[in-house]
Amino acid sequence: MNIFLGGFYLLCVICALLFLYTRSKLPPINDAGFQIFQRTYLVVYLLAMGGDWLQGPHVYALYDSYGMSTHQIEILFVAGFGSSMLVGTVVGSFADRYGRRNNCILYGILYGAACVTKHFNNFWVLMLGRLLGGTATSILYSAFESWLVYEHNKRGFDPELLGSIFSFGILGNSLVAIISGIVAQYFADAFGFVAPFDVSLTVLIIMCGILIYTWPENYGNKTTNVAVSMKNAFNAIRSDSKVLSLGMIQSLFEGSMYVFVLEWTPALTPVLDKEATPTTGSDLENDGHRGSIPHGHIFAAFMVSIMIGSSLFKLLSKITKTESFMRLVLFVAAVTLSIPIVFPGNQIFIFVAFLVFEVCVGIFWPSMSTMRGKYVPEETRATVMNFFRIPLNFIVVIILLQNLPMSIIFQCCVVFLILATIFQHWLFQLSKAPSSDVYMSDSGKEQVV
Numbered sequence: 001m002n003i004f005l006g007g008f009y010l011l012c013v014i015c016a017l018l019f020l021y022t023r024s025k026l027p028p029i030n031d032a033g034f035q036i037f038q039r040t041y042l043v044v045y046l047l048a049m050g051g052d053w054l055q056g057p058h059v060y061a062l063y064d065s066y067g068m069s070t071h072q073i074e075i076l077f078v079a080g081f082g083s084s085m086l087v088g089t090v091v092g093s094f095a096d097r098y099g100r101r102n103n104c105i106l107y108g109i110l111y112g113a114a115c116v117t118k119h120f121n122n123f124w125v126l127m128l129g130r131l132l133g134g135t136a137t138s139i140l141y142s143a144f145e146s147w148l149v150y151e152h153n154k155r156g157f158d159p160e161l162l163g164s165i166f167s168f169g170i171l172g173n174s175l176v177a178i179i180s181g182i183v184a185q186y187f188a189d190a191f192g193f194v195a196p197f198d199v200s201l202t203v204l205i206i207m208c209g210i211l212i213y214t215w216p217e218n219y220g221n222k223t224t225n226v227a228v229s230m231k232n233a234f235n236a237i238r239s240d241s242k243v244l245s246l247g248m249i250q251s252l253f254e255g256s257m258y259v260f261v262l263e264w265t266p267a268l269t270p271v272l273d274k275e276a277t278p279t280t281g282s283d284l285e286n287d288g289h290r291g292s293i294p295h296g297h298i299f300a301a302f303m304v305s306i307m308i309g310s311s312l313f314k315l316l317s318k319i320t321k322t323e324s325f326m327r328l329v330l331f332v333a334a335v336t337l338s339i340p341i342v343f344p345g346n347q348i349f350i351f352v353a354f355l356v357f358e359v360c361v362g363i364f365w366p367s368m369s370t371m372r373g374k375y376v377p378e379e380t381r382a383t384v385m386n387f388f389r390i391p392l393n394f395i396v397v398i399i400l401l402q403n404l405p406m407s408i409i410f411q412c413c414v415v416f417l418i419l420a421t422i423f424q425h426w427l428f429q430l431s432k433a434p435s436s437d438v439y440m441s442d443s444g445k446e447q448v449v
Helices: 003-025 032-053 056-065 070-085 087-098 100-117 123-140 143-154 161-191 195-214 226-239 241-268 281-286 295-319 322-336 347-375 378-402 406-431
Strands: 438-440 446-448
Touching: 003 295, 003 347, 032 100, 032 123, 032 143, 032 161, 032 195, 056 070, 056 161, 056 195, 070 123, 070 378, 087 100, 087 123, 087 143, 087 226, 087 378, 100 123, 100 143, 100 195, 123 143, 143 161, 143 347, 143 378, 161 195, 161 295, 161 347, 226 241, 226 378, 241 295, 241 322, 241 347, 241 378, 241 406, 295 322, 295 347, 322 347, 322 406, 378 406
Parallel strands: none
Antiparallel strands: 438 446
16 A cells, blocks of 8 residues: 555544544534525535536646647646636626625636636637636635625624634535546546536536525625725725735735645656656656656545644634634644755655645635634625735746746745745734724725724
């Protein structure tokens, strides 16, 4: 049994035990109304995530099967991140004025249309698909959470229960990722690389149908136009140090995380020919002297690690403030991504470090969502969240275009995570003091945050 499969089995045992321990230590939630609300949200959210996960594993393979060159594929990937950074920010901001539910429906329409473009072996049609997909991604990571926070508060549920929904969302998302990978592989083997995108389209249609019939609409400030909403969001970030620090933490951590997704394969793949060692991540992936690794087992182990992180979040949030324990989590994440630099080629050390990093990711997601729920102003929530995605997409695009050596890429990630730790400590200090931050709303009045 290789270390990757053994690690996966061990993590499954740890995850199951931790999940049972968490359930035994935390008081049960007896509010039937909240349980129905939580289930209503999670069904739609996990279908939305499933539509995304079903596409991921075979995007590169599909482009390659169409005869696209490596350079063309790189341009297509950069276009996806670029559209998320530019177009997605504007479209995602529509949620605050035109409705968060409507924006979530738009996510399904845009991503569904992106799936349709995968049937065409034409660079410009595929480029359109990447632009649509990047825009949809910005909506996925802003509108759904914005709808949830508003609706949770509107219905008068305990604010502490919001973290429970986020934790279950991350737990379920990891399970959906594993299942989606298996389903996508089955359909790709049976019907070709485009088939997983058809399955994704089906899931997105189902998601939109359930969403329309189960979610009420809610808004941020529907009296302002998008330009004013974006101005208010910018003022909120500029004027409120807590919102600014949250944005920096999110951008630095998620930027590092997306880069990690691109680099974990070459970092874990052993070099069989020492005299032909390539220097960059992309070279490592394409070099014929690299040994093979079980990508499926490793990916599954990463997802189980994230599930462990989501359970740890529940325990940690009952012990101390999220603003406090996230300082340690971000620092540990920085240490883990330094391992490929300190111990290059040591497969076991790097694999263990990457598993710990994924545990940190599992803690990060519900923690960040919880803190955004506390500090981001409601009237521009979706717009502010989309502003946060601009620098993180910029980080990924720059690194993708530079063709840097793998060691330099991980050094950049470590620096980003150390900076995120510093901003988290700043947020912790700010959270201990009474809030006196204000920002200017579209009406010209100062709003206390």
